[in-house]
Amino acid sequence: xxxxxxxxxxxxxxxxxxxxxxxxxxxxxxxxxxxxxxxxxxxxxxxxxxxxxxxxxxxxxxxxxxxxxxxxxxxxxxxxxxxxxxxxxxxxxxxxxxxxxxxxxxxxxxxxxxxxxxxxxxxxxxxxxxxxxxxxxxxxxxxxxxxxxxxxxxxxxxxxxxxxxxxxxxxxxxxxxxxxxxxxxxxxxxxxxxxxxxxxxxxxxxxxxxxxxxxxxxxxxxxxxxxxxxxxxxxxxxxxxxxxxxxxxxxxxxxxxxxxxxxxxxxxxxxxxxxxxxxxxxxxxxxxxxxxxxxxxxxx
Amino acid sequence: xxxxxxxxxxxxxxxxxxxxxxxxxxxxxxxxxxxxxxxxxxxxxxxxxxxxxxxxxxxxxxxxxxxxxxxxxxxxxxxxxxxxxxxxxxxxxxxxxxxxxxxxxxxxxxxxxxxxxxxxxxxxxxxxxxxxxxxxxxxxxxxxxxxxxxxxxxxxxxxxxxxxxxxxxxxxxxxxxxxxxxxxxxxxxxxxxxxxxxxxxxxxxxxxxxxxxxxxxxxxxxxxxxxxxxxxxxxxxxxxxxxxxxxxxxxxxxxxxxxxxxxxxx
Numbered sequence: 001x002x003x004x005x006x007x008x009x010x011x012x013x014x015x016x017x018x019x020x021x022x023x024x025x026x027x028x029x030x031x032x033x034x035x036x037x038x039x040x041x042x043x044x045x046x047x048x049x050x051x052x053x054x055x056x057x058x059x060x061x062x063x064x065x066x067x068x069x070x071x072x073x074x075x076x077x078x079x080x081x082x083x084x085x086x087x088x089x090x091x092x093x094x095x096x097x098x099x100x101x102x103x104x105x106x107x108x109x110x111x112x113x114x115x116x117x118x119x120x121x122x123x124x125x126x127x128x129x130x131x132x133x134x135x136x137x138x139x140x141x142x143x144x145x146x147x148x149x150x151x152x153x154x155x156x157x158x159x160x161x162x163x164x165x166x167x168x169x170x171x172x173x174x175x176x177x178x179x180x181x182x183x184x185x186x187x188x189x190x191x192x193x194x195x196x197x198x199x200x201x202x203x204x205x206x207x208x209x210x211x212x213x214x215x216x217x218x219x220x221x222x223x224x225x226x227x228x229x230x231x232x233x234x235x236x237x238x239x240x241x242x243x244x245x246x247x248x249x250x251x252x253x254x255x256x257x258x259x260x261x262x263x264x265x266x267x268x269x270x271x272x273x274x275x276x277x278x279x280x281x282x283x284x285x286x287x288x289x290x291x292x293x294x295x296x297x298x299x300x
Numbered sequence: 301x302x303x304x305x306x307x308x309x310x311x312x313x314x315x316x317x318x319x320x321x322x323x324x325x326x327x328x329x330x331x332x333x334x335x336x337x338x339x340x341x342x343x344x345x346x347x348x349x350x351x352x353x354x355x356x357x358x359x360x361x362x363x364x365x366x367x368x369x370x371x372x373x374x375x376x377x378x379x380x381x382x383x384x385x386x387x388x389x390x391x392x393x394x395x396x397x398x399x400x401x402x403x404x405x406x407x408x409x410x411x412x413x414x415x416x417x418x419x420x421x422x423x424x425x426x427x428x429x430x431x432x433x434x435x436x437x438x439x440x441x442x443x444x445x446x447x448x449x450x451x452x453x454x455x456x457x458x459x460x461x462x463x464x465x466x467x468x469x470x471x472x473x474x475x476x477x478x479x480x481x482x483x484x485x486x487x488x489x490x491x492x493x494x495x496x497x498x499x500x501x502x503x504x505x506x507x508x509x510x511x512x513x514x515x516x517x518x519x520x521x522x523x524x525x526x527x528x529x530x531x532x533x534x535x536x537x538x539x540x541x542x543x544x545x546x547x548x549x550x551x552x553x554x555x556x557x558x559x560x561x562x563x564x565x566x
Contacts, residue, residue, distance in 0.1 A: 052412045054408055074416050
């Protein structure tokens with residue numbers, strides 16, 4: 001088996017008496033995009049800053065490319081591109097000057113790649129950073145992270161401030177990174193964006209990993225709400241016993257089902273009646289966390 | 301210019317440095333150009349001679365001849381103003397070195413690059429040294445030009461020694477600011493504490509000449525090593541220079557060690 005790009009063992013960080021993260025065992029392989037999901041304050045940024053050696057673990061260890069980040073972090077970071085959450089750049093520099101500076105400190109750069117990335121993101125590198133909008137600064141940060149063609153991209157909430165079209169471009173870029181056998185570790189608190197971009201997702205809640213799984217398996221288990229408006233009143237019983245249905249609420253002609261996994265049985269049952277409208281709501285990330293968390297608690 | 305941490309620091313600081321250098325050159329030039337027009341130099345000397353030696357030592361080092369331009373400069377410029385001008389540069393620059401970036405939130409991105417923290421700190425410390433050296437050169441040039449303009453004969457070797465020691469004194473307190481900034485990441489703390497200690501060190505050295513129980517503590521004060529050897533009449537005492545330089549280097553090395561080990565504030 002090829003060496004993992006990221007591996008943490010019992011990685012733990014306490015800030016005095018406040019928990020950062022606790023006992024993280026995490027692995028990211030080459031050529032995969034792993035989403036790191038959790039509500040704000042769950043420990044996503046703490047994990048990322050531990051990986052980059054910006055803070056030191058209370059316990060446990062983290063390796064990038066098999067190199068311990070505390071002892072050989074400088075060497076490991078040669079192969080890493082990073083976009084911080086809450087990105088702050090040198091305001092008095094232009095985008096190009098910033099790339100010059102970071103490129104010099106890295107000792108390697110690919111101007112052609114930087115120019116291509118700027119072009120794809122529709123970014124003018126000649127403008128002084130202080131004059132740029134929040135989203136445009138984020139683009140500068142992305143070019144800085146992606147521009148060194150690193151083997152591992154660590155992106156903390158990368159879509160913050162980007163408009164939807166630019167987000168799409170970013171996901172295309174990340175897919176290209178994966179196609180070249182390079183890896184991406186990105187944090188997010190927005191589920192749909194992780195679903196779209198990632199091969200696997202890791203959930204963190206209150207500093208602990210709750211689940212790590214493939215996105216397909218995750219989608220299959222996702223509980224979604226489906227609401228029907230029928231031409232006539234339909235009793236709740238008609239749906240209650242169907243496979244995957246976890247809850248049903250009927251109110252006259254409208255019925256709302258919570259369905260885990262495939263919705264086939266529910267759709268077929270509904271088709272026996274006259275359906276005036278139907279709506280399917282994706283579960284919120286918070287709901288999923290709660291569900292995952294309950295499962296984890298039950299299993300324990 | 302943006303090829304190293306030092307280059308980036310120079311890029312950020314040079315405008316402020318130009319302004320501060322002008323100020324640091326013009327002020328001494330102004331003082332020395334007043335010297336010939338102080339008609340009462342002899343009366344001042346008599347007044348000083350009449351003072352008890354203890355009181356006199358608050359203003360000038362003992363035995364200094366105010367009637368010479370070097371003696372006049374010692375009292376007017378070197379006792380307090382010049383160190384203050386240099387520290388007013390070195391301390392905030394050193395305090396802002398890592399703590400400034402940490403507070404502005406740019407440090408994470410910088411240190412996520414494949415570069416050692418101590419290298420970042422060294423680059424920024426070098427920028428502080430460079431700026432202080434430029435200021436010292438400016439002050440000396442201001443004195444030389446001012447003296448030449450009004451026809452005062454100044455021993456530039458001895459004045460240069462005084463300026464150099466003042467620069468080393470500023471670097472010692474700058475090193476302290478670097479250390480405090482590296483330890484706590486708070487710029488204002490890294491400015492306030494060294495300034496407060498500089499005032500205390502000034503008082504220990506000055507009052508130590510008057511108060512017996514304080515006298516043994518004078519060598520603990522960097523000001524003692526700066527001025528007590530009287531560089532303006534005796535020239536550069538290499539030992540004083542070494543003590544001050546060692547202080548600055550030791551503080552910078554401790555800063556690098558502390559910075560390598562610390563959790564950075566997000």
